[in-house]
Amino acid sequence: MMIKSLRRLLTLLVVLMSVSVVMPSYAANEQTSQQMANAEQSTADMWRAVKAGEVGTTAATEVEAGVLINTFGNEGKIIKNDYINPAMMAVVVGVFSIFLIFFLVNGPSKLTKGFSGKMVLRWSRADVILHWGMAISCFALILTGLTIMLGRHIIQPFIGHEAWAFIIHFCKTVHDWVGPVFFVFWAICVLKWMPRQTFKSYDLKWFLVAGGYINFGPFKGKHPHSGYANAGEKMWFWSLAIFGLFICTTGLMLVFPGLALPREVAMIAVLVHGVSAIVIIGFTIVHIWMATALSEGGLECMKSGYCDENWAIQHHDIWYDEIKANGSLKYQD
Amino acid sequence: MAVMKFLCDTKRCIECNGCVTACSNSNSEALVWGIQRRRVVTLKEGEPGEASISVACMHCTDAPCMAVCPANCFYRTDDGIVLHNKATCIGCGYCFYACPFGAPQFPQKTSFGSRGKMDKCTYCAGGPVPDFSKEEVELYGANRIAEGKLPLCAEMCSTKALLAGDAEVISSIYRQRVAARSNPNVIWGYDPQTAADFK
Numbered sequence: 001m002m003i004k005s006l007r008r009l010l011t012l013l014v015v016l017m018s019v020s021v022v023m024p025s026y027a028a029n030e031q032t033s034q035q036m037a038n039a040e041q042s043t044a045d046m047w048r049a050v051k052a053g054e055v056g057t058t059a060a061t062e063v064e065a066g067v068l069i070n071t072f073g074n075e076g077k078i079i080k081n082d083y084i085n086p087a088m089m090a091v092v093v094g095v096f097s098i099f100l101i102f103f104l105v106n107g108p109s110k111l112t113k114g115f116s117g118k119m120v121l122r123w124s125r126a127d128v129i130l131h132w133g134m135a136i137s138c139f140a141l142i143l144t145g146l147t148i149m150l151g152r153h154i155i156q157p158f159i160g161h162e163a164w165a166f167i168i169h170f171c172k173t174v175h176d177w178v179g180p181v182f183f184v185f186w187a188i189c190v191l192k193w194m195p196r197q198t199f200k201s202y203d204l205k206w207f208l209v210a211g212g213y214i215n216f217g218p219f220k221g222k223h224p225h226s227g228y229a230n231a232g233e234k235m236w237f238w239s240l241a242i243f244g245l246f247i248c249t250t251g252l253m254l255v256f257p258g259l260a261l262p263r264e265v266a267m268i269a270v271l272v273h274g275v276s277a278i279v280i281i282g283f284t285i286v287h288i289w290m291a292t293a294l295s296e297g298g299l300e301c302m303k304s305g306y307c308d309e310n311w312a313i314q315h316h317d318i319w320y321d322e323i324k325a326n327g328s329l330k331y332q333d
Numbered sequence: 334m335a336v337m338k339f340l341c342d343t344k345r346c347i348e349c350n351g352c353v354t355a356c357s358n359s360n361s362e363a364l365v366w367g368i369q370r371r372r373v374v375t376l377k378e379g380e381p382g383e384a385s386i387s388v389a390c391m392h393c394t395d396a397p398c399m400a401v402c403p404a405n406c407f408y409r410t411d412d413g414i415v416l417h418n419k420a421t422c423i424g425c426g427y428c429f430y431a432c433p434f435g436a437p438q439f440p441q442k443t444s445f446g447s448r449g450k451m452d453k454c455t456y457c458a459g460g461p462v463p464d465f466s467k468e469e470v471e472l473y474g475a476n477r478i479a480e481g482k483l484p485l486c487a488e489m490c491s492t493k494a495l496l497a498g499d500a501e502v503i504s505s506i507y508r509q510r511v512a513a514r515s516n517p518n519v520i521w522g523y524d525p526q527t528a529a530d531f532k
């Protein structure tokens with residue numbers, strides 16, 4: 001009973017999520033069901049009806065056993081192999097190299113006034129733990145997910161059969177079990193951090209000067225206004241919130257065979273999972289670059305929870321002014 | 334090289350499920366409870382134009398299962414038979430989502446995570462382990478192809494509706510049948526004459 005209603009709920013969710021992705025196939029389905037309705041008694045029409053997914057009776061009991069032919073999965077295969085997989089490859093290689101080149105040309109974004117040595121409280125202990133819980137589980141899912149999607153092209157050709165069998169099993173098992181862990185961390189982080197992530201008018205100006213990270217041309221030395229989170233971080237947050245919802249929902253659908261989802265729904269789940277992974281992985285690469293290399297003094301926030309006072313003034317002036325004014329500013333002892 | 338295929342003549346199939354039983358018998362060591370590699374589907378049951386078709390893996394020339402498998406564990410034999418390696422299969426289910434005929438099946442249906450090793454019709458051609466080994470019998474079932482025989486389902490079909498063999502050969506047998514029924518343009522050889530047609 002519970003499984004059944006859960007299954008219905010998930011089916012509805014994924015259908016809603018992917019209406020845009022499958023619109024063309026939907027139109028085709030409508031056409032084919034029309035053909036089925038008009039089907040005459042001739043064999044040619046029967047064959048057409050079978051191709052359109054006509055359901056017969058059978059003694060077999062597995063999922064959709066009465067369906068002789070279902071072409072939807074093959075269309076899904078084409079979308080996955082011809083578009084999603086290459087797009088993932090392009091995003092991983094592309095985003096990484098663009099940032100590498102940008103970093104080599106531009107150099108890091110330094111603190112104009114250097115370090116003050118005075119540390120201001122930015123993240124609570126709980127926030128830091130939550131962040132690393134989400135980050136580590138997400139990173140494990142990225143590495144194992146990438147192997148599941150692209151490993152047969154980029155790993156298998158270069159290793160022996162036994163090694164490949166071990167790697168793909170390892171990745172599948174880790175991905176299955178870390179998935180729900182990520183889901184829990186993700187849900188808490190999104191709910192807890194959401195209030196600080198609403199867009200403000202000054203966020204638009206932040207984009208216009210590319211956040212002040214560019215060290216040459218007309219952008220040099222610009223420090224746009226920003227609250228607790230800057231416009232870039234807000235974009236990252238909302239992408240992770242939205243596509244995280246998609247990826248967790250579809251992931252959970254795929255990880256419970258007992259749901260016995262219709263093949264169309266399962267295939268759509270695979271496609272939505274893949275597209276969401278592309279977005280999340282693209283942003284993750286940018287996020288890690290920014291935190292570790294580009295923004296001097298940024299990583300400290302997530303190590304101790306404290307940031308340098310000059311970093312707060314340069315990168316999050318509105319937040320700094322606010323906590324200074326209302327007295328909630330706390331220095332490290 | 335031969336290209337082995339199945340072909341089911343709907344004008345002959347009488348839905349006796351003999352092929353299903355033959356398959357289960359031939360591959361009994363490899364089949365866990367609840368898995369049935371072949372099934373017979375009847376369309377328009379009890380109505381004019383009723384037709385039954387026996388279906389299993391069709392050993393597609395451009396196989397969708399092979400194209401989506403993350404473990405890349407499928408391979409094609411010299412006879413055009415699509416087989417897979419259970420040692421590499423991770424039980425993700427992608428092949429089942431992609432296959433137009435619903436051929437791949439899984440032993441674990443209720444647990445969390447993996448569905449267990451995928452199982453499907455092997456065309457009675459065993460798997461990627463030594464022919465006739467204990468391992469082959471237990472994982473994949475019969476290897477009648479290595480014995481120079483055709484799949485048991487087709488061999489035992491009481492009406493010879495289910496044909497197995499080189500595509501050239503079985504399609505020419507089928508063409509001869511259709512010609513003999515003097516209905517050369519009909520695709521599946523089923524053009525029912527019922528009371529409704531004579532009104």
Ligand code: HEM
Nearest residue numbers: 141142145146149172179180248251252254255274277425
């Ligand atoms: C940031 C988080 C995640 C990323 C980056 C990610 C990435 C991926 C990728 C790239 C694939 C391969 C898709 C394909 O081949 O089309 C995949 C498959 C899969 N993912 Fe995720 N995923 C994430 C979260 C989750 C979650 C939360 C679950 C829920 C348990 C999950 C469960 C699955 C399952 C079941 C598969 C199918 C393969 C398998 O059965 O192991 N994923 N994931």
Ligand code: SF4
Nearest residue numbers: 390391393396398432
């Ligand atoms: S499992 Fe399905 S897709 Fe693969 S060869 Fe058999 S019929 Fe074709």
Ligand code: SF4
Nearest residue numbers: 402422423425426428
């Ligand atoms: S279930 Fe096994 S054979 Fe099917 S796609 Fe997944 S790994 Fe490949």
